[in-house]
Amino acid sequence: MASKNIHHSEISPKLIEDLGFTDAVTVGFMMNNLDIEDIQLSESVSQYESIKDLLTTETTSDLTTVKRAFVLPMHNVSTDRLKASLKEHKISITNDYEKADFIIPHNNFYDGYMNSATIPQTKMMFKLTNGYYSNEHRTAVIDYNEKTGNNVILDKRALGDSYQYNIDYISAPYDSYVFSNMSLALAKLIKDGEMDVIETDTILNQSANRVPMTKELMEDLRKMIDNYNASEEEYEMAGKIIPTIDPTGEPYLLYEYSDFLNSKSYQYNRNKDVQYWLDKHNIYHLSTCNAEDAIKWFEKRGELDSRCFRALEVKCREQIQIYNRELYTFKVQVKPEYRKYMQD
Numbered sequence: 001m002a003s004k005n006i007h008h009s010e011i012s013p014k015l016i017e018d019l020g021f022t023d024a025v026t027v028g029f030m031m032n033n034l035d036i037e038d039i040q041l042s043e044s045v046s047q048y049e050s051i052k053d054l055l056t057t058e059t060t061s062d063l064t065t066v067k068r069a070f071v072l073p074m075h076n077v078s079t080d081r082l083k084a085s086l087k088e089h090k091i092s093i094t095n096d097y098e099k100a101d102f103i104i105p106h107n108n109f110y111d112g113y114m115n116s117a118t119i120p121q122t123k124m125m126f127k128l129t130n131g132y133y134s135n136e137h138r139t140a141v142i143d144y145n146e147k148t149g150n151n152v153i154l155d156k157r158a159l160g161d162s163y164q165y166n167i168d169y170i171s172a173p174y175d176s177y178v179f180s181n182m183s184l185a186l187a188k189l190i191k192d193g194e195m196d197v198i199e200t201d202t203i204l205n206q207s208a209n210r211v212p213m214t215k216e217l218m219e220d221l222r223k224m225i226d227n228y229n230a231s232e233e234e235y236e237m238a239g240k241i242i243p244t245i246d247p248t249g250e251p252y253l254l255y256e257y258s259d260f261l262n263s264k265s266y267q268y269n270r271n272k273d274v275q276y277w278l279d280k281h282n283i284y285h286l287s288t289c290n291a292e293d294a295i296k297w298f299e300k301r302g303e304l305d306s307r308c309f310r311a312l313e314v315k316c317r318e319q320i321q322i323y324n325r326e327l328y329t330f331k332v333q334v335k336p337e338y339r340k341y342m343q344d
Contacts, residue, residue: 004095006073006124006182007037015188016040021047027133027178028144028152031121036144036152040179041172048177052125054187056105059196063089063206066196070100070186072109073122076279077200078272081243085207102196103186104203116164118156124183128176134158137167153178201280205246213247218257225264235267243273247281251303252311255294258286291315295338309341 003009007029016024023043028036042048055072069091071082082104083093094100110125116132133151135141138160141152152158154169189195204210211217224230225238242261247254261283268274278284282297289297291312298304298312313334322330334342 005037006122006180007039009181009185011040011181011184011188015184019047019184019187019191020050024179026148026150027172028141028148028150029119029121029178030140030152030155030158032157034138034140036140038148038150038181039153040181040184042177042179043173043175045175045177048125048127048179051179051183051187052110054190055103055109055124055183055197056107057197058199058202059190060102060198061202063091063198063203066091066102066198068092068094068100069102069104069198070094070097071104072106073124074108074120075104075106075200076108076272077106077204077276081273082200082203084209085203088208089206097182097186097189097195100195102198103190104200105197106200109183113155116154116156116159119153121157124180126178128153128172128178130174131155131172131176132164132169133172134167134169137162137169200276207244209244210246211241211244213245213250213253215253217241217245218253218260222257222260225267226260238264239268239271239274242268243277245277249305250308251298252294252308254281254283255286255289255291255298255312258283258289262287290319292319304341306341306343309338313342 021040021042021044024040025042026038027041029039030036060066063086067090069082069086071079071093075082079093086093097103109123110127111120111123112127112129113119113131114129119126119128132154134154135145135152138158141158144150144152151170151172153172154164159167186195190197221238221241224234261278265275265278265283268278286294286297295304295309295312295316298308317332320332
């Protein structure tokens, strides 16, 4: 049985070599309980991108071929929502990746840090820029270094009550790419074809719980929570509805209600599912756009059709400002490249 701890997976020099590493070194990483875990460090950005690609690139979208999912730690969608969506396809979630036949990735399992910033213990991969090692400032660090000969990454957790200027430290490679053992073990399984990768949106988009975005639905939501008397129960109910809304084919409604949705986003700072939905549909960005910007945004994303263009073009006309009207008359025409959207 594989451990849920991302640092306790078993890896070998052969596994690291098979993944293409040529410069990997083992270093120490301090945990809250003062244990120091082995992690792997490389100076190769291409190696970092290679492992990240293995862990994020979807290998199948067919949910009928899989039975057990392993969710990468620190997912930005709640486990309850993933479980509910997977249950529709008779798929379960396991905490033991060795029992899973696919992983569910996200964009929160890797990140970048600088100097001696606090690095989350459950971050599977990270880039450390201009970081440090320190091997002599704490008993646990001294014992680990004497036992293994490995350097220990210095972050705020490792510093403890000390100040960096009061301890001895040395520079780590300026660009350090760091991997937990679990990230490498999973990458090897995927590379060997023993495990699939299925994206979060593939799972959520195949859920029967999705509801189409309509003006009626959005107005109901507005009535529910866009007032000073909205109760906690109403906010909670809206928080369950929003992540299920499917705006496919209705991008102009996303724009029309983006101000409203963005203005209420603070109410859901701790609701991972609502935050995921808001980020996925770029609600904050749309709330800063005028109608012309929104048209260009949807066109760039390949989501602009006649219905969307016509709805937003009306708003564009409302935003036109023309001066010197005492002397001149003006005629507004849609540019030729956009006239195709005016046709039925």
